[in-house]
């Protein structure tokens with residue numbers, strides 16, 4: 001559809017920005033906080049230049065300053081995550097009142113400034129104690145612990161917080177943690193990955209059911225945030241089209257069908273059974289998964305992917321679409337992990353390892369370059385039309401309201417020597433293009449309730465340190481962790497402020513590229 005004029009954004013549209021606890025808070029061992037698996041993983045030298053979340057951008061101690069900046073920008077929503085080990089230091093024991101109090105100050109500070117708090121309950125920083133004692137998500141003890149922790153948060157804030165996110169990008173942290181060894185617990189075992197993933201599904205379902213059973217949360221809404229990317233076939237060769245169905249099932253429906261219908265996609269589950277790696281789903285698991293209904297879907301969109309049929313005669317390196325440009329590979333080199341440019345939505349679970357290359361069943365597709373899209377400095381595809389496609393596909397399939405909880409551009413921002421400002425016009429272009437395609441999707445009929453750009457301030461990138469910046473607000477922090485932590489709004493800050501103030505009407509000005 002092409003429109004002469006796009007529909008306006010809904011009246012109460014939630015214009016927002018995002019962050020995650022590990023990436024911004026710092027104060028990693030303060031006020032009773034216990035260590036998370038990311039604290040331990042970073043200290044074991046697994047991140048670029050040894051960066052850790054010990055200080056991050058020190059949001060913990062800059063709370064009021066950051067809240068005032070949000071107000072100045074006119075944000076309607078702020079998505080942040082709660083560090084589980086700040087609230088329950090060992091994951092399942094005593095509640096740490098000082099930890100709960102930090103989130104109280106954050107939530108009340110937001111509400112006092114007219115900003116809706118949008119907490120994410122799990123953004124990857126599992127309490128280390130649960131990993132040590134139970135093997136983390138490999139165990140159902142962690143499922144029970146998650147439900148308990150969610151209950152603490154729901155009871156404390158359910159009356160004040162409307163939108164809750166259960167789990168962030170389950171597809172990413174399970175693949176990176178149990179397949180690609182680039183996140184804790186740094187395991188490479190596909191069967192374990194699917195088992196751990198199944199437990200996360202159960203945890204998500206139990207949290208949603210608990211939420212819906214509590215009086216305090218009567219007015220609230222809850223759902224997971226998924227890292228979604230549409231899958232394109234390389235061309236109209238039916239074999240490649242079939243490969244794109246496989247990839248879409250493996251990379252998207254594998255999670256989304258469970259969230260929304262309570263069951264794994266049929267063909268993919270059968271394929272995994274044949275390989276002997278399918279998770280065991282008991283009758284009571286089935287019942288639980290079917291009983292939980294999210295109220296909306298959180299969508300994190302960066303890019304999709306393009307695939308062709310799995311051709312075993314093709315050299316593997318040639319088939320893997322992960323590295324991007326040379327400079328990107330250098331920038332993203334992971335300590336001890338080679339120079340693969342891991343991307344959020346590119347975990348592609350079933351890319352073959354060398355030992356499996358000859359298996360006729362793994363993978364059921366191969367990733368290839370898409371010649372029609374450009375790339376960021378880190379080799380991530382830039383595909384604004386894919387955003388409209390993503391929103392359309394998700395709404396068509398699942399008919400749930402969508403809340404965009406991440407979308408943004410990672411770039412090497414610099415402070416201008418002439419005026420001391422940060423002229424990030426490239427970020428403005430990126431965001432404008434994506435907001436316009438989102439508005440097109442809304443005009444198509446998709447129910448989008450809000451959009452939180454990634455990210456509000458600059459922050460610590462899990463694998464890329466501080467050079468890869470996403471924020472509207474520049475933070476003087478670097479990989480040596482010696483920055484002053486001073487905050488400076490970038491050009492994009494003022495641009496987004498005007499978008500919010502006009503409820504998107506200002507997007508009409510300025511050409512879409």
Ligand code: BGP
Pocket residue numbers: 020168169172227300344345406410454460461462463464468
């Ligand atoms: C998403 C994560 C965010 C953030 C973002 C950008 O997958 O949910 O936490 O990190 O990707 O990723 P990166 O920092 O690797 O560029």
